[in-house]
Amino acid sequence: MRIVSLLLALAMVVPAADIYYLLWFDTEDWVEPRSDDAAMRIALDLEKMGVRATFKVVGEKARVLEQRGRADVIRALSRHDIGYHAENHSIPPPPAMYMKHLGMLEGAQEFERREGQGVRDIERIFGVTPSCYGQPGSSWGPQSTIALRNLGVPMYVDEGTQVGFENQPFWFGGILHVFKLERFNMRAELEDESKIALATAKFDAAVTELEKRGGGAIHTYYHPTEFIATEFWDAVNYSHGRYTPPAEARSPNLRTKESSERAHRILLKFMEHVKSKPGVRIVTARQLMQIYASPVAPVDRVAARAQLRRSIDSMGPHSAADLLLAVLGMTPRYVDGPTQRKASQLAGSSIARELFERGKRDAIGYIDRHKRLPSHVWFGSQFLSLADLAATAAHDDGASAQVAVKRGELAFERRVASDPRAAFSWAIHPETFEAPELLELGRLQAWTLKPARLR
Numbered sequence: 001m002r003i004v005s006l007l008l009a010l011a012m013v014v015p016a017a018d019i020y021y022l023l024w025f026d027t028e029d030w031v032e033p034r035s036d037d038a039a040m041r042i043a044l045d046l047e048k049m050g051v052r053a054t055f056k057v058v059g060e061k062a063r064v065l066e067q068r069g070r071a072d073v074i075r076a077l078s079r080h081d082i083g084y085h086a087e088n089h090s091i092p093p094p095p096a097m098y099m100k101h102l103g104m105l106e107g108a109q110e111f112e113r114r115e116g117q118g119v120r121d122i123e124r125i126f127g128v129t130p131s132c133y134g135q136p137g138s139s140w141g142p143q144s145t146i147a148l149r150n151l152g153v154p155m156y157v158d159e160g161t162q163v164g165f166e167n168q169p170f171w172f173g174g175i176l177h178v179f180k181l182e183r184f185n186m187r188a189e190l191e192d193e194s195k196i197a198l199a200t201a202k203f204d205a206a207v208t209e210l211e212k213r214g215g216g217a218i219h220t221y222y223h224p225t226e227f228i229a230t231e232f233w234d235a236v237n238y239s240h241g242r243y244t245p246p247a248e249a250r251s252p253n254l255r256t257k258e259s260s261e262r263a264h265r266i267l268l269k270f271m272e273h274v275k276s277k278p279g280v281r282i283v284t285a286r287q288l289m290q291i292y293a294s295p296v297a298p299v300d301r302v303a304a305r306a307q308l309r310r311s312i313d314s315m316g317p318h319s320a321a322d323l324l325l326a327v328l329g330m331t332p333r334y335v336d337g338p339t340q341r342k343a344s345q346l347a348g349s350s351i352a353r354e355l356f357e358r359g360k361r362d363a364i365g366y367i368d369r370h371k372r373l374p375s376h377v378w379f380g381s382q383f384l385s386l387a388d389l390a391a392t393a394a395h396d397d398g399a400s401a402q403v404a405v406k407r408g409e410l411a412f413e414r415r416v417a418s419d420p421r422a423a424f425s426w427a428i429h430p431e432t433f434e435a436p437e438l439l440e441l442g443r444l445q446a447w448t449l450k451p452a453r454l455r
């Protein structure tokens with residue numbers, strides 16, 4: 001009895017933090033058949049350990065598995081979670097290359113046209129809608145979020161630098177992102193067994209940090225092809241924008257049997273450590289979707305006004321868009337960011353009350369109809385930028401005959417990468433490739449950015 005109450009007391013002193021660990025594999029090498037076996041072996045080994053991973057499969061890889069008659073591989077992977085990793089991965093043009101020339105809506109349509117077939121093929125071959133998507137390499141574009149929603153893929157799982165929120169899961173473009181985890185992105189190096197201790201120590205430190213924060217997520221990713229090859233299958237065939245006809249694609253250099261065995265051993269040893277760690281729950285992407293709370297939540301209007309007067313930023317679990325909707329008196333809902341940036345075109349420093357209220361109703365009508373924030377809002381023959389509308393509405397007392405115009409600063413834009421070359425650096429993009437256009441669209445869409453909260 002005494003032991004029981006002591007244990008209960010301990011349980012109360014040390015609240016169990018919810019720490020979730022996601023292991024995913026970019027399953028993409030359709031050139032070298034041995035990578036099929038590597039994927040199957042990983043899936044079966046992990047299943048034996050009681051670990052469920054997430055295999056993000058490339059559309060072409062799924063079709064090739066089918067053509068090679070690898071029902072055994074498809075079955076083994078199906079007992080884990082299945083995500084999506086682009087239609088063709090590295091055959092030019094990859095997503096950032098074609099999306100950089102398109103705006104938000106046209107880019108979303110084009111992403112859906114080019115990448116949609118892989119989603120349908122995965123549904124047919126694996127029998128499930130992919131739980132998540134992740135870009136090939138650094139080939140990111142914010143238009144993908146709109147397209148993924150249309151395709152029924154609710155989550156973005158990857159490790160990139162383009163957008164993030166304090167190295168933990170976040171909402172962006174209406175999609176739950178596990179992205180830019182940085183120090184919470186773990187990896188045991190596959191070359192050297194003696195370095196497992198380094199990886200497990202780093203993992204333990206990440207768990208300790210998240211315990212202090214009250215919980216969070218850690219992830220690890222590999223590619224099945226890494227377990228059999230010493231170089232990437234696509235770097236061999238599609239480096240820096242080069243096109244190789246699929247029939248002429250060359251296999252990557254392979255690992256020796258010994259080196260391959262070592263790689264598999266290291267993965268399992270690392271996973272034994274993760275599995276044995278108290279307080280850590282290994283989950284799939286599909287499970288994480290249930291673990292994080294709905295992004296739509298009531299917003300306190302007074303607090304929203306105060307935040308937008310200070311700076312246009314997210315506040316707690318709310319995005320800047322959530323706050324703006326509250327200030328405009330709209331019910332909470334998800335809406336996209338604006339499609340372009342406009343500077344205010346307004347002479348004078350105030351707007352007459354009647355005209356201001358009319359413009360506000362117009363803004364509400366636009367948001368209701370398009371499910372998107374407007375880039376600018378008309379007041380007679382002049383308009384305010386969205387940022388200035390937010391600042392002006394937040395400062396407005398609702399009664400004065402003239403509404404003073406305020407200038408808005410978009411503080412949330414700091415969370416989007418600013419170096420258009422570094423953010424898209426990848427062996428498959430042309431060496432001089434940069435996409436400032438996509439980072440700009442990312443900044444516009446960051447009106448929707450906010451941290452994800454555990455349920």
Ligand SMILES: [Zn+2]
Nearest residue numbers: 026028136137
């Ligand atoms: Zn990949």
